[in-house]
Amino acid sequence: MQEKYQPQEVELAAQAHWQKTGAARAVEDADKPKYYCLSMFPYPSGKFHMGHVRNYTIGDVLSRFYRMQGFNVLQPMGWDAFGMPAENAAIQNGAPPAEWTYSNIEYMKGQLQRLGFALDWERELATCRPDYYRWEQWLFTRLFEKGLVYKRFGTVNWDPVDQTVLANEQVIDGRGWRSGALVEKREIPMYYMKITAYAEELLAGLDRLPGWPEQVKLMQKNWIGKSEGVRFAFPYEIDGKAEKLWVFTTRADTIMGVTFVAVAAEHPLAAHAAKTNPELAAFIEECKQGGVAEADLATMEKKGLPTGIFVTHPLSGEKIEVWVGNYVLMGYGDGAVMAVPAHDERDFAFAKKYGLPIVQSVGATIDGKEQVFSTDAWQEWYASKDSYCVNSGKYTGLAYQQAVDAIAADLAALGLGGKKVQFRLRDWGISRQRYWGCPIPIIHCDSCGDVPVPDEQLPVVLPENVSVTGAGSPLAKMPAFHECVCPKCGRPARREIDTMDTFVESSWYFLRFCCPDNDRAMVDERVAHWCRGGIDQYIGGIEHAILHLLYSRFWTKLMRDCGLFGEERLDEPFANLLTQGMVVAPTFYREDAEGRKTWINPAEVELSTDERGRPVAARLRADGQPVSIGGIEKMSKSKNNGVDPQALIDQYGADTARLFIMFASPPDQSLEWSDAGVEGAYRFLKRLWRIVFEHVSVGIAPAFAGGELPDGLKTFRRQLHQTIGKVADDYGRRRQFNTAIAAVMELLNAYARLNDDSAPARAIRQEALEAVTLMLYPIVPHLCEALYAELRPGHAAGEQAFPRADAGALARDEIELVVQVNGKLRGSIKVPTGADEGAIGAAAVASEAAQRQLQGGAPKKVIVVPGRLVNIVI
């Protein structure tokens, strides 16, 4: 055995060994329980960042752990290869997006292999390959025929200078990121997937996902946003015709407090009023400015203008004026809302601003005191549902629910509405006016309309050799692509040039991993094998909590309802979900005279600290001059605070990178980068190597096989087996890897203090080191593979069963209990393991610490918590 730990050598040898033995190959095997361990596949942006390394390390640790637990593990990897960055790169450097993407994939695959992840590369897929997306197109045509895909107008960001549609990300402060032009809203035809048809099931299904974090389920629940309320109409007359203005409300009990109605700028009523009202027309035009992102809409100043059109209150018969409000969204419900300024905070502010009437219609009694309403300032209780109607005619006195029931019944009797369940969830618009995506398989025919591409003509292949300019899709300029004949009537027709949202590819890739080689079907019976009961573990960033995870759940249900899973009823794709936190790092910058910041990478900065280790100043290594210290933020290109995993691997090896990442914080919390921490991880691996080296150089011994031990060795062996139990629990149940590592470190600290070279001690050392290398194997597999082969020549760590705690080693005959007086720690006592509560309490009261506090008096109460403490109340 070599004396010095040489990570590069050790790692390449281990990787060669795994490759030779096909250790990561997953073959369907009915004799073993399966474990499908999936990490979110990456976008091939060029090179990996630390977030990826963290994600895939967690997946690899679990994969290796479950393999040692006897499972048949599938851990696949692929590429989410369509997307905007490839087009942006193409605009910058002229290379076609396909070429850029494929070369990134090649480089990044090498990085993953160098990190030693046990991935089954025979199942690799890339979503930009026709053999992948043809099935997406195929399913799209099925859904189109079933009416689950439909076409309607949708609102997009339009850059009037570049003449192109912009993503929300490309709209910065209301302007196009390249042109700087003010962005406008524009209505264009788009294809939608009817996710709302599955709203109820997507909501109810959350309750059947015990392996998901509560946080994620709650976010999805609120996103779907089921609310029970009343949809009703305000009748009105226009050009002599009777019409109805529909609204939805969850506060029908406040209906007698309605003082105006607000409609969206795009509402037909607004357009009608604008015809004769230039001021209103100008306002509607103004509302078109800016992007479509909800965060922007919700934070902008609330503005409105009256239309001069009046509708009739359905219950009071009063005339109510219709306003146009920039805060009313056409995409939600009916694009109109009833306004009750007295009982809705936003309506209150709006009414105050424009001098509209505020009429109280519900009251509340808090702590027996009837609350007094005043229009001077908003008060919390105005919007409370713990209320009763006032000034509300026949409804006066009714509590919230009674009032809603009575009002809904009366509206229904008038034929003007009734109770309704409403979802916040909207249908999923999947059309993208971009080139680098999966072509939408539709042909537009002047006589037959929108015709899906027949199966035998699939896939609609995306031409790869194109030049991208940023102004419109290159496909529009390629007659060879878009000129075609109608599959129905045979006349000349146009092929759709929009592509699909890239969320579509990522909504089913995990199913295709089961059967990537099938060229005759989208999925086959191997899906049932690997996905039975759901994918056993899915790991990815918390930023995907809603969209990706909701769309994937939806697509799985679509595929199920298209009969693609046969007898197997796969309702939910992911049985267990682990959402990892972000990787963050300190930021450093310099400011020029105009206040523009230049961000400096932490690797180029030298930190100086005071005598207690607090950072006080930072300077640039290159020139020795000071730089400013910024906050700790998510690693990003814009803040230049990313740490390149490759540099880390080159310097310390993959195992150090893996250990640091798993030790620095629990997986679901954010992880702060620290060079010193990396150094510490490396030091620990060197120490482990040296400990094994010292043991092996004396000569390996047979591991301890039972028998009596002196106290010191007995205590150490108890700690060893406690550690084994804890580590298995941390890996398998708690998913808390940092504490598993800490427990092994503690064990090794105790090992170093053993100071005993007797024959029994050597046997215990052998037992401990074998267990330690197996326990750490999932995290630092290369190193442990090498060390285990030294401890047990001819055996591979990865092929061993995970160690089991020996119950006999855990037994003890005396335990220590804490003695508290009035909840404060005052001392401790030792009692026999099986002592009863009365005896323990008496021993605690008799203890010196308790007597000092009691000063001869008697305790008021003695609380014994078995195995923990005794609290004496005096």
Next chain:
RNA sequence: GCCCGGGUGAUGAAAUCGGUAGACAUAGCGGACUUAAAAUCCGCAGCCGCAAGGCGUACGGGUUCGAUUCCCGUCCCGGGCACCA
């Protein structure tokens, strides 16, 4: 603005079901080894206090024998908001 998280030593963190706050590590300080340095090993260390003791888990309240943990309110930081992936 709305929804969801988080806030504990100088730093990353631990405390698993309401029961010893700060395990393990980093940085720091001291010592051993060394001609010296690096590496390595050993020790110290929440804050105040000589000590006894007191205080301490963002802040203010509450429940409890006992609260980092549960409840109410406030502040700050982060994620998502439907065309970034």
